[in-house]
Amino acid sequence: MHQELKKRKTNCLNRRKFLALTIPAMLAGCKTITPSFVAEPQDQRASDYYKGLYASLPDERFPIPAVNLRDIQSPKYLRQVVPYKGSEAPGTVVVDPAQRFLYLVRENATALRYGVGVGRAGFGWSGDAVVQYKRAWPTWTPPAEMILRQPELEQYRYGMPPSLENPLGARALYLFANGKDTLYRLHGTEEVWSIGRNVSSGCIRLLNQDIIDLYNRVPAGTRVIVKATKQT
Numbered sequence: 001m002h003q004e005l006k007k008r009k010t011n012c013l014n015r016r017k018f019l020a021l022t023i024p025a026m027l028a029g030c031k032t033i034t035p036s037f038v039a040e041p042q043d044q045r046a047s048d049y050y051k052g053l054y055a056s057l058p059d060e061r062f063p064i065p066a067v068n069l070r071d072i073q074s075p076k077y078l079r080q081v082v083p084y085k086g087s088e089a090p091g092t093v094v095v096d097p098a099q100r101f102l103y104l105v106r107e108n109a110t111a112l113r114y115g116v117g118v119g120r121a122g123f124g125w126s127g128d129a130v131v132q133y134k135r136a137w138p139t140w141t142p143p144a145e146m147i148l149r150q151p152e153l154e155q156y157r158y159g160m161p162p163s164l165e166n167p168l169g170a171r172a173l174y175l176f177a178n179g180k181d182t183l184y185r186l187h188g189t190e191e192v193w194s195i196g197r198n199v200s201s202g203c204i205r206l207l208n209q210d211i212i213d214l215y216n217r218v219p220a221g222t223r224v225i226v227k228a229t230k231q232t
Contacts, residue, residue: 045069050078054209061137062164064190064208071192077101077115079210084111093131093186093214093224095204097124100196102186102204104217114214117194117205125184126228132176133220137162143183164190170208171215175224184226187211 054067072078077100084105088094094103094111097118103111118124139159147153160166169188176182185203188211189195195207204226206214 045072045075045078053079054207057209057212060170062162062170064164064170067192067207067209072115073193073196077196079112079114079213081106081110082113084109086111088223088225091218091222093218093222095186095224095226097126097204097227102206102214104214112217114206114210115195117189117191117197117199119203120198125182126226127177127182129175129177129182129184129224129226131173131186131218131220131222131224132181133174134215134218135168135172135174136215137170138166138168138172138187140166140168169205169211171211173211173215173218173224175226186214186224 050069051066054069056066057064069078082103084103086094086103086105088105090105090107092105094105095101095116096103100116100118102114102116104114105111139162140156141159142150142153142156144157147157167187167189168185169190171188173186174181175184175186187203187205188208189205190208191199191205192207194205199205205211
């Protein structure tokens with residue numbers, strides 16, 4: 001009997017110790033925590049946080065489907081806050097075509113980083129510009145030079161109406177330098193696979209969910225720096 005009571009007491013103590021360790025962890029799991037720094041996550045693509053970040057947007061003019069996060073070639077291209085060592089003022093947008101990242105500089109040496117798709121070699125632009133204006137669900141008008149290269153685009157010489165198939169996606173930010181249109185855009189795309197790659201004819205593309213987020217954060221007049229780097 002004495003041994004049985006001793007055994008029960010030991011089991012009870014073990015259970016208390018187990019609950020003392022696990023209950024705080026369980027309670028912590030009930031709290032939604034937005035990470036301040038998620039630099040180079042091992043694999044965040046399946047997390048509830050990113051599923052929510054890239055969920056469908058059914059209330060848009062053209063309902064936007066959820067992003068299949070497994071189509072992103074690396075989790076580093078998901079939107080996240082990272083340390084930032086540049087000297088640009090908070091609110092500046094910095095595009096690094098070589099690394100396929102766009103940074104929105106923030107306070108306290110941090111930046112909100114987005115993965116992007118960039119122009120193929122020979123089609124890029126670099127320099128210092130401003131967001132002259134912004135458009136939701138923009139019309140896309142291919143430049144005359146592009147129509148010469150791709151005659152099938154002649155039908156859109158006067159503009160392609162907004163839609164999910166429109167190359168500018170859900171939002172576009174129009175960049176001007178010295179008062180002139182650079183013909184360079186920051187815009188959305190439904191082509192998830194293209195993020196992190198050299199695919200476009202010069203513009204910078206973000207996932208539609210990301211360009212909407214950037215559009216809401218960046219006012220007209222924002223400074224945009226596109227780095228001049230050799231793309232690989």
